[in-house]
Amino acid sequence: MRQASEVTFVNIGQLWxxxxxxxxxxxxxxxxxxxxxxxxxxxxxxxxxxAVDVGGRAVIPGLVEAHTHLVFAGERANxxxxxxxxxxxxxxxxxxxxIRSTVAATRKAGEQELFESGMNRLDRFMAxxxxxxxxxxxxxxxxxxxxxxxxxxxRLNEAHPLTVRPTLLAHVPYGADRKEMVMDIAQRWIPEAAxxxxxxxxxxxxxxxxxDFDEAAxxxxxxxxxxxxxxVHAEQLGHTGISKYAASIGAQSAxxxxxxxxxxxxxxxxxxxVAVLLPGCSISMGTRNLPHIRPFKAHGxxxxxxxxxxxxxxxxxxxxxxxxLAVAYMGFSYDEAMAAITTHAAKVxxxxxxxxxxxxxxxxxxxxxxxxxxxxxxxxYATPHVASVYKNGVKVYEACGSGHGRPQ
Ligand code: NIG
Ligand code: FE
Numbered sequence: 001m002r003q004a005s006e007v008t009f010v011n012i013g014q015l016w017x018x019x020x021x022x023x024x025x026x027x028x029x030x031x032x033x034x035x036x037x038x039x040x041x042x043x044x045x046x047x048x049x050x051a052v053d054v055g056g057r058a059v060i061p062g063l064v065e066a067h068t069h070l071v072f073a074g075e076r077a078n079x080x081x082x083x084x085x086x087x088x089x090x091x092x093x094x095x096x097x098x099i100r101s102t103v104a105a106t107r108k109a110g111e112q113e114l115f116e117s118g119m120n121r122l123d124r125f126m127a128x129x130x131x132x133x134x135x136x137x138x139x140x141x142x143x144x145x146x147x148x149x150x151x152x153x154x155r156l157n158e159a160h161p162l163t164v165r166p167t168l169l170a171h172v173p174y175g176a177d178r179k180e181m182v183m184d185i186a187q188r189w190i191p192e193a194a195x196x197x198x199x200x201x202x203x204x205x206x207x208x209x210x211x212d213f214d215e216a217a218x219x220x221x222x223x224x225x226x227x228x229x230x231x232v233h234a235e236q237l238g239h240t241g242i243s244k245y246a247a248s249i250g251a252q253s254a255x256x257x258x259x260x261x262x263x264x265x266x267x268x269x270x271x272x273x274v275a276v277l278l279p280g281c282s283i284s285m286g287t288r289n290l291p292h293i294r295p296f297k298a299h300g301x302x303x304x305x306x307x308x309x310x311x312x313x314x315x316x317x318x319x320x321x322x323x324x325l326a327v328a329y330m331g332f333s334y335d336e337a338m339a340a341i342t343t344h345a346a347k348v349x350x351x352x353x354x355x356x357x358x359x360x361x362x363x364x365x366x367x368x369x370x371x372x373x374x375x376x377x378x379x380x381y382a383t384p385h386v387a388s389v390y391k392n393g394v395k396v397y398e399a400c401g402s403g404h405g406r407p408q
Contacts, residue, residue: 006032007393008048013056013372013407015039018357019339022374025056031364034392038360057387057407058374060338062131062365063319064345064356067231067255067276069169069310070121070135071114071152074105076311083286089313090237093209099139099172102311106139106149114152115159121309122160124317126397129367129386132346132355133162136203138169143188150198161396165349167231168199170219172210182215186222194226200350201252203231206242213240224249229350235259236281247271253304253348256281257291269299274348276304277340279325280314293331303332304348305340324381334375364393372407 013025017039026042079092092098106114118135125133135156137149150166157164170185193199202223206216210233220230229252234243236256243254247267254260254268255276268275275296282290296303305322308314323337332340346356358366369377370387377385389397 006030006037007050007052008045009052009054009059009368010042010045010048011053011055012059013054014058014374015358016058016060016338016374017359018061018343019335022335029059029358029364029366031393034364034394036358036360036362036364039358054368054387055407056372058369058372058376059358060129060367060369060374060377061342061356061358062367062389062391063129063341064349064351065125065130065133065306065309065319065341066253066304066345066348067278067306067308068133068135069138069308070125070133071118071137071149071156072102072106072139072311073109073114073117074102074311076101079312080284080315083284089285090209098312100174103139103141103174107145111148111152114149115155118152118156119160121317122156122162122164125309125319126162126389127384127386127399128317128319129389130319131162131365131367131389131391131396132165132349132351134165134167134201134349136167136169137199138171138203138205141171141174143184143192146189147192147198150193154198161391161394163355163391165201165351166199167201167203168193168223168228170202170204170211170216172205173215178215182211182218185219190219190222190226190228194223194228199228201229201231202226203233203255205233205236206240207233207237209237213242213245216240216242217245220246220249220251231255231348235261235264243268243273247273252350255306255308258287258289260291260295262295265295265299265301268301272302274302274304274344276306276345276348277326277330278306278308278314279322279330280307280309280316280318282325283316284312284314290325290329293326293336302344302347303336303340304344305337306345318382320377320385321382323378327378328381334378337378338374364390366390370399370407
């Protein structure tokens with residue numbers, strides 16, 4: 001990709017840099033070799049070589065999507081409707097639908113097909129303003145199939161302008177002998193994924209329909225010993241206490257947390273484990289009790305928001321919409337919603353120094369909104385507001401029709 005040596009973005013109407021730091025314009029951002037060099041008021045812009053005039057629009061960091069299951073084949077549209085009619089996620093799973101039906105479709109699909117649909121979904125995330133994204137395996141469920149998924153994820157990272165961070169996910173027990181499977185994950189999947197660099201984080205789904213506490217704890221220890229970052233699908237359908245355990249061994253995040261308890265949150269606070277809340281699940285799952293930011297804030301736990309994009313429990317790429325839901329139902333301020341899809345999400349991925357904020361020295365990953373105030377992104381919900389997206393200072397996306405008239 002061509003990298004212009006020096007580009008200055010001028011006439012920025014408002015700049016959201018990092019939590020609590022919003023500057024009113026007009027300001028400029030000077031970038032050199034794809035990194036932010038300096039930021040200042042337009043009165044001090046000086047001589048400019050190559051200028052991009054953003055015409056009073058708001059600029060925010062490239063969004064960070066910290067939790068997706070984006071590589072899969074098939075669809076489960078019927079399940080959305082079934083749940084709305086009163087059949088539960090667990091019932092559907094026990095009837096052979098759910099995760100296992102996606103596993104069957106994914107195993108059947110060719111690697112190229114998985115790659116192409118993955119590229120397509122990454123494009124859709126990019127159009128939402130995402131510049132860094134985590135993608136999990138987890139629909140393979142044996143050694144060969146999981147490594148195949150991770151290879152597809154690696155190809156996506158190589159081929160797509162977005163930064164794609166790979167996670168090995170032990171999703172659900174599969175096959176006749178679950179003891180055997182847990183051993184295989186600990187002794188083969190995890191070491192292989194770590195050694196080859198095919199994954200940088202490990203995640204496990206711990207719940208009544210997935211791995212139990214002891215199994216999940218064992219796998220987390222194996223992943224820690226192999227040097228992978230730790231994540232956990234925790235307290236989603238019921239409470240297991242795995243978020244507290246994961247925090248005690250240094251997990252970077254605990255995700256879902258619908259049934260989290262106070263002592264779990266205390267442990268997360270002590271360990272610097274980020275809470276990843278996934279309100280998109282409430283739409284697909286038809287639940288109404290979304291987790292609230294209050295207890296996390298009270299204990300000083302950083303909170304991220306993510307789509308959890310997957311074909312079953314959350315089928316959306318609209319990361320800004322998660323911010324709108326968080327403001328509407330979960331007690332977030334606009335600033336907390338923005339932090340949750342940028343700075344805090346980057347922390348989940350161990351990328352706090354390279355993504356999720358706009359600062360001198362950092363990669364010039366940012367989004368020009370088609371509005372003058374970043375709050376519009378959440379306030380006018382479920383609406384496209386992205387005018388253009390820059391990755392390492394290079395434009396990778398432009399909305400058609402953007403740039404007409406004044407920002408609203
Ligand atoms: O994060 N909770 C488990 N796994 C996914 C759902 C995957 C699926 O239903 O296919 C989740 O919600
Ligand atoms: Fe998930």
